[in-house]
Amino acid sequence: MADTMQFDLVSPERRLASVQAREVRIPGADGDLTAMPDHSPLITTLRPGILTVISAEGTSDYAVTGGFAEISASGASVLAERAMAKADVTVAEMDALIADATAEAAEAAAEGKDAANKTVADLQALKVALGL
Incomplete structure (x- = not known):
């Protein structure tokens, strides 16, 4: 082995x-x-x-x-x-990524809405996993 x-x-x-x-x-x-x-x-x-x-x-x-x-x-x-x-991830960076993704989800067309909302949920889950 x-x-x-x-x-x-x-x-x-x-x-x-x-x-x-x-x-x-x-x-x-x-x-x-x-x-x-x-x-x-x-x-x-x-x-x-x-x-x-x-x-x-x-x-x-x-x-x-x-x-x-x-x-x-x-x-x-x-x-x-x-x-x-x-080690490179900060609270401010995660918050900015989540804010950008949330804005994109709000502007997404109907066919892209689910994918955009999934991106927001993924980033929020990652922030929790990082303990931020």
């Missing part, structure tokens, strides 16, 4: 992490899960929450709102709708 696996965390803006990880704790839509080397293949959607990466360099936490995780025996990749290093 391998001691580490390749882990990549990517958002639409940039790649946040690419490391050899011992384990990755993922906020899956159906519950939290931990991916480790030699994990059975799995694809899951994400819920808003904290994604934790444990590697030889230490532990890194990231705030994610949604997306997908693909896990295999040799690694895991997370494609997040929105992701940021937990």
Whole structure:
């Protein structure tokens, strides 16, 4: 059994992490899960929450709102709708993101209303998960 696996965390803006990880704790839509080397293949959607990466360099936490995780025996990749290093997130930043999303939801056309409201709910849930 391998001691580490390749882990990549990517958002639409940039790649946040690419490391050899011992384990990755993922906020899956159906519950939290931990991916480790030699994990059975799995694809899951994400819920808003904290994604934790444990590697030889230490532990890194990231705030994610949604997306997908693909896990295999040799690694895991997370494609997040929105992701940021937990240490970089402030109350003011979260409040600004929620305010912007709320304004967009108020102006959204009927066919985009549900998606816009989901974005607001995702950001509010993430703020709670961050303890802000």
